Amino acid sequence: MEFRQLRYFIAVAETGSISAASRQVNVAQPALTRQVRLLEEDLGTRLLERHARGVSLTVAGQALYDEAVQLLDTRTRIRTRLASLGQGLIGKVSLGVTVTHLWVPEVASLLRRYRDRYPQVAFEVFPLLSGPQLERLREGSLDAGILYLDGGE
Template sequence: MEIRQLRYFLAVAAERSFSAAARRIHIAQPALTRQIRALEESLGVQLLERQARGVTLTPAGEAFVQDAQKVLNSLDEAKSNALRTEKGMRGELRLGVTVMLLWVNELSVLLKEFRRRYPNVMLKLNTMLSGPQVVALQEGVIDLGILIFPPESADFGRLNIYSDHLVLVAPDDSPMVKNPPRFLADIKDYDFVWFDRENSPNYYDRLIGYFNQHGFVPNIVETGNDSVTMLSVVNSGVGCTIVPSSTISEPPEGLTVLELEDLKKLSLDLQLVWRKDAENPTLNHMITVAKELLSRQFVVAN
């Protein structure tokens, strides 16, 4: 049984005539007749009653009409799905992002607009720190990273979607709240909560290097895996920490956010990062949407 035979049969069933069906599907009537007979032989049943003024469907033919149409509909849908997937209209896009950055408005706008345009694409958000994101990109585990200070590599494409800066966070009862520091050097004698370098090597090195340039060598007394953990440690009364301002727009009870002149000067660019050699139409659509939003100033351009 061939797909074309199903289409031929449905044409004959609809027209109730071999000659009319032959004209409709642009095939010679003898050839059409041979194909229908071949179909009946392959099925082992008679589908049509040949009569002088046309044809009628046998009971088997009546039942086969419904099933044949379902088969063709399924094939058409499969073809459509394949084409849509090839064009990035469906499928999935795997993203890496740190938990706290999910609340950045510019990122929320981007994801919302992408979902609006491509409702059949599943966005799989994987919460991970910057270091693991870079590894996941290199190994093809994720398609797109969303991070700050990605490594300088010609293998990656980048697009800035938001610019942030760092802020100092301390417990409400800390002496620095009563006498706010202005510069990084002013907090060198305070205990400091930070994160392990292995979690985000490039981010760690950039910030520690910047701190040192401004007279601040942090006295790290405790570490946390991410901003949420570090803030929790500080809230328990251990030292102070520094985090992106977007991660603490509304300070938890018991914590105070302080602005330092040095930190305001260091721009933290939240970037979309992807492998340049990636062949993924869905990824290309996401980048296109981001660029369009940038041009419309829904997100901050670099």
């Protein structure tokens, strides 16, 4: 069973027609028919009742349709989530900050704007002096840092 076969099957189920489904998924009708037949063979059951006016689902076909729709929706959510993770739009960021009375409003504003734009990113903020912060950045226990370097480090 392949995702492609499930997509084709869903199109057939929703249109009630092999020819309409082939146009919808932009696949030649014989190729679509073959993929649906391979799916039926793989599952060991008939999924469609073929008749003059098109096709209808068997009981097994309805069960597969219900599961396939959920499965493809889950696949889409997984792809979206992983793409978002890869772009830094989801997750947790450990941030070191050298806190001075001058930086607090700017850092708070920066984090607030980021959170508004990317609500699925959580920040864990660590107030650290520059030296310890730089060391934690080097060892990888901080993802990012806002620190003051006097040119000596």
